[in-house]
Amino acid sequence: MPEPAATAPGGTAAGPGRVLVAVYAVFALAAGARAAVQLATRFDEAPVAYLLSALAAAVYVVATVALARGGRRVALVAIVVELVGVLVVGVLSLVDRAAFPDETVWSAFGRGYGFVPLVLPVLGLLWLRHLGRTAPGTPAGPGR
Amino acid sequence: MGAMNDTLVWSATAVAVVVALAGLASTLARRRIGLVHLAAAAVLEVLLLVQAVVAGAALAGGERPPETATFLGYLGGAVLLPVAGVLWSRTEPSRWAGTVLAVAALVTLVMVWRLVQLWEAPGA
Numbered sequence: 001m002p003e004p005a006a007t008a009p010g011g012t013a014a015g016p017g018r019v020l021v022a023v024y025a026v027f028a029l030a031a032g033a034r035a036a037v038q039l040a041t042r043f044d045e046a047p048v049a050y051l052l053s054a055l056a057a058a059v060y061v062v063a064t065v066a067l068a069r070g071g072r073r074v075a076l077v078a079i080v081v082e083l084v085g086v087l088v089v090g091v092l093s094l095v096d097r098a099a100f101p102d103e104t105v106w107s108a109f110g111r112g113y114g115f116v117p118l119v120l121p122v123l124g125l126l127w128l129r130h131l132g133r134t135a136p137g138t139p140a141g142p143g144r
Numbered sequence: 145m146g147a148m149n150d151t152l153v154w155s156a157t158a159v160a161v162v163v164a165l166a167g168l169a170s171t172l173a174r175r176r177i178g179l180v181h182l183a184a185a186a187v188l189e190v191l192l193l194v195q196a197v198v199a200g201a202a203l204a205g206g207e208r209p210p211e212t213a214t215f216l217g218y219l220g221g222a223v224l225l226p227v228a229g230v231l232w233s234r235t236e237p238s239r240w241a242g243t244v245l246a247v248a249a250l251v252t253l254v255m256v257w258r259l260v261q262l263w264e265a266p267g268a
Contacts, residue, residue, distance in 0.1 A: 018236045019243045022229070026251050033217045041213070 011070040012131060020127055023120060024064040030113070031057035031105045038104075046100065052089060053104040059085060063124065076128055083121035086110060090118070147202035147209070148260045149195060156191040160253040163188055163226075167233075167246030174239045181245055182230065188249065189226045192256075196223050199259075209263045218262060222255040 013021050035054040043050055059082045066075035090109035093100040103112045110117030163184045170177055196219055209215040229248020233241040 014236070015238045015240045016243075018232065018238075018240050019247060022232055022244045022247045025228075025232075026225075026247070029221065033214075033221070037211075037214055037217070 012067045012072060012075060012128070013070065017067065017127060017131075020124060021064060021067045023116070024060060024067060024124075027105065027113075027117065027120065028057065028060035028064045031060050034105065049100045049104060052085075052106070056082075056085060056089075056105050067124070072128060072131065075124070079121045079124040079128070082117075083125070086117050086121065146263045147199035147207060148263050149198050152191055152195045152198065153256055153260060156188060156195065156256050157253055159184060159188045159191060160249045160256070163249035164246040164253075167242035167244070167249065170242035171239045171246075175242075176237065176239065177233055177241045177245055181233075181242065185226050185230050185245065185249070188252065189223075192223050192226065192252070195256075199263075210265070211262060215259065215262045218255050218259050222252055222259065225252045225255065 011017065031053065035050065035057045038050040038053055059078055063075055063078035063082060066072075066078055086106045086109060089100075089104065089106035093104075093107040100107055105113060105117050109115060163181065166181050166184055167177065170181065199215075199219055203212070225248050229245050229252075233244035233248075236244060
């Protein structure tokens with residue numbers, strides 16, 4: 001990514017964080033492209049599912065940018081939304097298959113993507129918590 | 145045969161695995177990435193570019209995968225990913241640069257095989 005490397009050492013995009021940003025960027029791209037194709041070619045078939053697909057893409061984009069630029073609070077919010085999203089859509093897609101006729105990134109807890117969408121927010125939260133502990137200047141946020 | 149050349153696909157697979165292993169090895173050895181990583185990534189990129197030209201020629205010749213837009217998306221993504229991976233890992237001064245490169249290589253590998261699927265499967 002041609003991101004200006006403006007992150008101080010120990011920031012959200014340094015060390016393991018850089019790996020996290022890379023994976024998030026991949027998902028931002030994958031989810032975004034998928035949602036774009038779904039919305040452009042067959043929006044009428046399942047508008048709700050495809051809008052959720054677009055929401056997922058937006059969440060990944062926000063998380064990627066926030067992690068890359070060191071915006072911990074925004075990253076935290078995005079990652080929590082992501083975790084809730086993958087859990088809710090995961091359950092719904094299994095319970096009510098008719099509502100999710102086409103695979104989205106979060107369908108069946110991200111099965112189509114090797115369950116990485118389920119693991120990723122957990123790693124993200126662990127990483128933010130780790131940063132909050134090592135650099136107490138700016139805590140990741142209350143309660144987490 | 146189609147647009148996905150067997151030799152190119154398997155070569156890209158092998159080189160992507162080499163890049164991933166080299167990246168993980170440097171992380172485990174607590175070292176930054178070196179010339180080996182960059183050279184291997186460059187070979188991968190060349191293979192992908194050749195494959196893109198082959199696919200482009202097939203498309204220009206009138207052959208079409210079931211989902212042409214998706215195919216083109218994956219093709220463009222696969223070509224750009226090793227470059228993005230190298231750029232993003234080169235600015236990382238720690239041992240994690242290797243893992244970044246490994247992630248990029250593995251995702252590229254998945255995308256290449258997805259391209260094969262998209263070309264062959266009727267309406268994946």
